[in-house]
Amino acid sequence: MGSNPTPSAIFTREADENGGQRTDSAQTPVESGEQAVRFPKTIRHRKAECKIYGKAKHYAFYRVAWQAGGQRRMKNFRTYSEAKSYADALVKELAKGSQTTALTAGQAADAMTALELLRGFYRDTGRNVSLKRAVADYVEAARLLSGHALAEAVEGYMANIVSVKRKDLAPAVEEFIQADEPRTKASNGQRAQLSSEYTRIRALRLRRFAKALPGHAVCDLSKQHLDAFIQAMADASPKARNHHRAGIKQFIQWSVRNDYLAPSNRLLEADSMRMEHANNGDIGIYTPKEFRALLETAEGPLIPLLAIGGLCGLRTAEILRLEWEDVWRIEGHIEISQTKSKTRSRRLVTICPALAEWLRPYRQCSGKLWQLSENCFHARCAELCKAAGVKRKDNGLRHSFCSFHFVLYANENLTAAQAGNSPAMVHQHYKGLATKAEGEAWFNVQPHRAANIVPLTAKTAANP
Secondary structure (H helix, E strand, O other): OOOOOOOOHHHHOOHHHHHHHOHHHHHHOOOHHHHOOOOOOOEOOOOOEEEEOOOOEEOOOEEEEEEEHHHHHHHEEOHHHHHHHHHHHHHHHHHHOOHHHHHHHHHHHHHHHHHHHHHHHHHHHOOOOOOOHHHHHHHHHHHHHOOOHHHHHHHHHHHOOOOOOOOEEHHHHHHHHHHHHHOOOOOOOOOOOOOOOHHHHHHHHHHHHHHHHOOOOOHHHOOOOOOOOOHHHOOOEEEEEEEHHHHHHHHHHHHHOOOOOOOOOOOOOOOOOOOOOOOOOOOOOOOOHHHHHHHOOOOOHHHHHHHHHHHHHOOOHHHHHHEHHHOOOOOOOEEOOOOOOOOOOOOOEEEEEHHHHHHHHHHOOOOOOOOOOOOHHHHHHHHHHHHHOOOOOOOHHHHHHHHHHHHHHHHHHHHHHOOOOOOHHHHHHHHHOHHHHHHHHOOOOOOOOOOOOOOOOOOOOOHO
């Protein structure tokens, strides 16, 4: 059977039932020995078989028929010898379990073309991809794209993913921290863009985040990583978790700007990144008696700072930024300029008669009210509370001012304007914490040397 066609020949010569070469039967002479063949003739090899059908009156071709891939296949030949040679080679292929016999001529041509393309890809890139793998990847991509063109997806990938630079998480966090360092420095007498204390605490949180994910690059971060980190903080308060979320959000946005993350990363859509409603607990306020004890126990520059905190409601950071010129510049008011206000919005706070008495000895002072650090201020306040026998309340002076001012005037807009926050915040947090009598007593805490104590009224509060 040396003249049998090879399997590759089967690929290139195969045709379906209606294919093949057809010529006028009158011009095809009868082959010698054909008369002894009984059609259909079965050709077998082991368990494989096919049949050869002879010419018919109105069909001048020999036909080889076989089963492959669950379908009946057929090929036409002009002569019996060609049909017999093909059939002998075919049954051997079928016996070996070859699937090539299931291909039509068009499919075989496509397969050869695809293989040639893959060989070219290997020559150009050195990557060897099988035809099966190439087709499987394409089918999976087409399924995921839901009708969108593959080229469209590739263009989106090239625009958003390929440009991302790989950067390990821990070094990226340090780079982010250093990038914001210049914004904590004041220049030309202006207030710094960021609080150095705020950036210090944020850095601690982000380093904790990086430490929880060792060996990860920024571009490898997933929603699952963020979920696992926040879930590990189950023992922390909702407020603490919210602070970590805020820092991580800023870091992710910075990473996108620096091409460490794709703009389409969607990390902030993780369930764990949704802010929680933090239960802030009870607002702690001092009594008028405790306020007097603190003022009379305090010494030096702590006295005016405590008086301003309790009788003007300024935030600690705003008080520590104040200069004496801000106290005396506008008669009867302390000016909180844009550079000193937390909200960067200027406001005037009324100096009530009691505060005027506490400030009187400092009329000739200049420069900053507090020359030392914020940490030193808090340490001195802690020592003062201990010495005065007063339990320290977190942000107690501001909370006290807002509570007593609101109960005295029953006007959240007026209190909010003085304190520099929103009416809704005043109404939500400071309503019903004190009585009117306590409010009057609070704003009449004056030095004992004062001869006259002027009761605080709406009129004197607006224009002392």
